[in-house]
Amino acid sequence: MEQAVQLKPEAASALLSVENVRAGYGEMDILHGVHLHVRENEIVCVIGPNGAGKSTLMKSIFGLVNIREGRIVFRGEDITALPPVQIVRRGMCYVPQTANVFPSLTVEENLEMGAFIRDRGVREKMEEMFELFPILKERRRQKAGTMSGGQQQMVAMARALMLDPALLLLDEPTAGLSPKFAEMVLEKVTEINRRGVSILMIEQNARAGLEISHRGYVLTTGRNRLDDTGRALLENEEVGRLFLGG
Amino acid sequence: MVKQLIVYGLIYGGIISLGAIGLTLIFRILRFGHFAHGDMMTLGAYLALFFKATAGWPMWAAALASLVITPMAAVLIDRLLYKPLRRTTPAILLIASVGMALFLRHLVQFIWGAQVQVYNPGIERPLLIWGVRIRPSQIWIIVMAVVLVFLVWVFLQKTKFGKAMRAMADNMDLAAVSGIDTERMITWTWVLGAVLAAAAGIMLGIDTQLRPVMGWIMLLPLFAATILGGVGNPYGAIAGGMIIGMSPELSTKYITTAYKPPGALVRVVLLLPVRAQGLFGAKGA
Numbered sequence: 420m421e422q423a424v425q426l427k428p429e430a431a432s433a434l435l436s437v438e439n440v441r442a443g444y445g446e447m448d449i450l451h452g453v454h455l456h457v458r459e460n461e462i463v464c465v466i467g468p469n470g471a472g473k474s475t476l477m478k479s480i481f482g483l484v485n486i487r488e489g490r491i492v493f494r495g496e497d498i499t500a501l502p503p504v505q506i507v508r509r510g511m512c513y514v515p516q517t518a519n520v521f522p523s524l525t526v527e528e529n530l531e532m533g534a535f536i537r538d539r540g541v542r543e544k545m546e547e548m549f550e551l552f553p554i555l556k557e558r559r560r561q562k563a564g565t566m567s568g569g570q571q572q573m574v575a576m577a578r579a580l581m582l583d584p585a586l587l588l589l590d591e592p593t594a595g596l597s598p599k600f601a602e603m604v605l606e607k608v609t610e611i612n613r614r615g616v617s618i619l620m621i622e623q624n625a626r627a628g629l630e631i632s633h634r635g636y637v638l639t640t641g642r643n644r645l646d647d648t649g650r651a652l653l654e655n656e657e658v659g660r661l662f663l664g665g
Numbered sequence: 666m667v668k669q670l671i672v673y674g675l676i677y678g679g680i681i682s683l684g685a686i687g688l689t690l691i692f693r694i695l696r697f698g699h700f701a702h703g704d705m706m707t708l709g710a711y712l713a714l715f716f717k718a719t720a721g722w723p724m725w726a727a728a729l730a731s732l733v734i735t736p737m738a739a740v741l742i743d744r745l746l747y748k749p750l751r752r753t754t755p756a757i758l759l760i761a762s763v764g765m766a767l768f769l770r771h772l773v774q775f776i777w778g779a780q781v782q783v784y785n786p787g788i789e790r791p792l793l794i795w796g797v798r799i800r801p802s803q804i805w806i807i808v809m810a811v812v813l814v815f816l817v818w819v820f821l822q823k824t825k826f827g828k829a830m831r832a833m834a835d836n837m838d839l840a841a842v843s844g845i846d847t848e849r850m851i852t853w854t855w856v857l858g859a860v861l862a863a864a865a866g867i868m869l870g871i872d873t874q875l876r877p878v879m880g881w882i883m884l885l886p887l888f889a890a891t892i893l894g895g896v897g898n899p900y901g902a903i904a905g906g907m908i909i910g911m912s913p914e915l916s917t918k919y920i921t922t923a924y925k926p927p928g929a930l931v932r933v934v935l936l937l938p939v940r941a942q943g944l945f946g947a948k949g950a
Contacts (some may be wrong), residue, residue: 481842507844515842521835523898524828532832535825536844578843 433458433492434617435480435511435586440489442479449475451641452489455619457586462608462618464628464649466662467638473621474516476638477590480619481513482506494585508536512579516590516621519575522564526555529563529574533581541581548577551610569600576607580616587611589620593627605631625662629653637662668797670914676803676872678910679810683865684883685890685902686817687858693834693897694854695747697758702862702887704769707880709735709863710870711773717784724784731863739859740852766881774877782875806868813864814903817857821899826853834897886910889933908932 433456443449490499549556593601622628632649716727821827894901
């Protein structure tokens, strides 16, 4: 009870708030009443063991999973169960964990697809992305499917940034990447955030994720376990034991 | 003799290619084998016959009218039959499309009759070019096929909608989360597929004759070209169509013509164990 009361004023001023969401696939519930919020200019990281419902949480925010209870509010507007096209138009973009590029399209075409609903300024935005990810400029005519995992992750992030989103959802951006590339991707996340984009991300490397985040949430079996500032969670004994390896 | 067979193969291959482009895109984007695609060719051919023979329009205008009406019919079919079934399984959509194929064929037979018909009665004198006997109408078919394939390439490669269509064939879910209006693009996929199917049907009608079953019997080569080229790859479908179209003509040089029709199937069967993803398909796609 106490926590719910405490949350309200914060949630009201939040860019995104997930309120008591119960959701899942088919008959089965994966999330059993999850809450979370992201404020302007924040990086928020969600950590938790496999099967905690982290990816499901992202998909339900983005209208890809059946929400049975609760609601998603973005910029003061209820967007619960809106189709992805509508959510994108409202300024939220999403990078799925896997299959997040169009493999047979070139880098340039991938970025163009990210800006599909945008009518002008696509060139300028693309140049901005090439400045943020110089490797993509070099490989602009290469098919995304032939690039390395780390480079594909950059294509995926650049694609999602083409619409100038207010909020970017990243589902495990460093999954399967070598430590060098993982570090680079997280550096880019910080840089994107400095350019004024709020970020909600899932990170399987809890330490690295929390280190660059303002706040974090710990999810277990579809429920909120803990939430605090990134620093506080890093120092939390329980988090340390469960997710940070000792 | 070989030159002659190449020209026949080019005509037949061009017709298959045009049909297979739509089939492969629908296969990948809507996730089902569209068995009514051949009969959509039939419908296109007969609509042109209506404007040519019944309304008395010149052939080019009749063909153009068919290229406008056939896609409208395809979009209508999608709205009424396929769209309500889209959330079910591909098997149900496939069976529904077989039903639609039968419906279209019998509708054509009901309206125009079962007898063989032609656009232009009378005999066309073949020309002799570089030792190849070719009718003027066949030259038109080849020219139109090349022009259409070029236009498809321009559409898919240079326009926003064309790129979005390829993106959807690549990854439907990602297309949706990128903000691509997938329902609208599905409509455009039907339009493209039906325009090309109608064109292929008209060409087939010009090259041979019109019969209600003309499109249905094209299904085997169409699917063969689609699979050969890698499902979902429109350029693969064109190449697959040319291979499927060329090889039966050329094979008649070495084996008896009785074995010509199943040839397409034999080639697919021989290829699949080596490259299950087709000649141009991506691995694991």
